[in-house]
Amino acid sequence: MNERKFESRAEVVIVSSAFGAEAIRRDGHAYWAAAASRAGANGFEVRRELFADESDAAAGALRELGEQIRALGLWAVFSTPATLFAADGAxxxxxxxxxxxxxxxLGARIVKLQLGGTPDGTATDAATLDRALTAISTSRAQVVVENGQLRAGGTIDAFAALFDALPLDSDALTMTFDTGNWLWAGENPLDAAQRLARHVRYVHCKAVQGEGARRFAVAPAADDANFAALLALLPRDVPRGIEFPFDPAALEADAAARVAWLATA
Incomplete structure (x- = not known):
């Protein structure tokens, strides 16, 4: 008898900005979470910087939004542009x-901040990390830091130094690996994946076109060997977030197609 082989599927999150920043500010996250649900996503990433008003970040408003997301059969990521470390590295x-x-x-499963710090890295002394881990211990969500598009908070060495300084048995602070942002910071994504994969608990997926400051995020091509190599290096059992823009002429159809593709890529 031939054994049936079942294809493993990754959980896929649609990052709200994939539908367009102005659309999110105009219609609200809940409206587009419904579109993410129809597209077959597992999760939806709420972006704090896309709130139309600061009142959207009030506890009551967040609870209501979280309830709406869960009612759609989705789980939530909460993303903030705030940095874990200040510009002086503290x-x-x-x-x-x-x-x-x-x-x-919000009732988020994952809370994501930017790493921040200086171009040379962040504070990694025991007292600082103990204060960070003490605060993180109050969170029911997985706390992650993401590599950004600036040298400050976007270098491989900064992440490696931070994780090397954490207790070996600690999984409290991990990272979001953004496949495209490394290029803005002048880093090689494949090198980053080789050094940091064991700390990755969430992947932001996108390809990049252009050069220098004129780079912009695009959907990875089906034959993008570099993107395929990145996914092969990164853990498969962590959620993958779509952070590239959908086709504005066919938003929901494109979203559904991209979710189905990324789940098995």
Missing amino acids: LDRDALTQAIDEGAA
């Missing part, structure tokens, strides 16, 4: 606490 505990509190109100 821990920004207030930003961390705020992100955790807002993520809790």
Whole structure:
């Protein structure tokens, strides 16, 4: 008898900005979460910077949004542009606490901040990391830091130094690996994946076109060997977020096609 082989599927999150920043600000996250659900996504990423008004970040508003997302059969990621480390490299505990509190109100599974720090990295002394881990211990969500598009908070060495300094048995602070942002920061994504894969708990997926400051995010091509190599290096059992723009002429059809593709890529 031939054994049937079942294809493993990754969980796919649609990042709200994939539908267009102006559309999210105009219609609200809940409207587009419904589109993400129809597209077959598992999760939906709420972007704090896309709130139309600061009142959208109030605890009551976040709870209502979280309930709407769950009613659609989705789980939530809460993303904030705030940085875990300030521009001088010191821990920004207030930003961390705020992100955790807002993520809790939303009922998020993952809370994502930018790493921040200086172009040379972040504070990694034991006292600083103990304060960070103490704050993170209050979070029911997985707290992750993402590689950004600037050298400050976007270098492989900064992430490696931080994770090397954390206790070996700690999985409290991990990372979102953005496949495209490394290029803005002048880093090689494949090198980043080889060094940091064991710390990755969420992947932001996109390809990049253009050069220098004129780079922009695009959907990876079906024959993009570099993107395929990146996915092969990164853990398969973590969610994959679509952070490239959908075709504006066929938003929902394109969203459904991209979710189906990324789940098995």
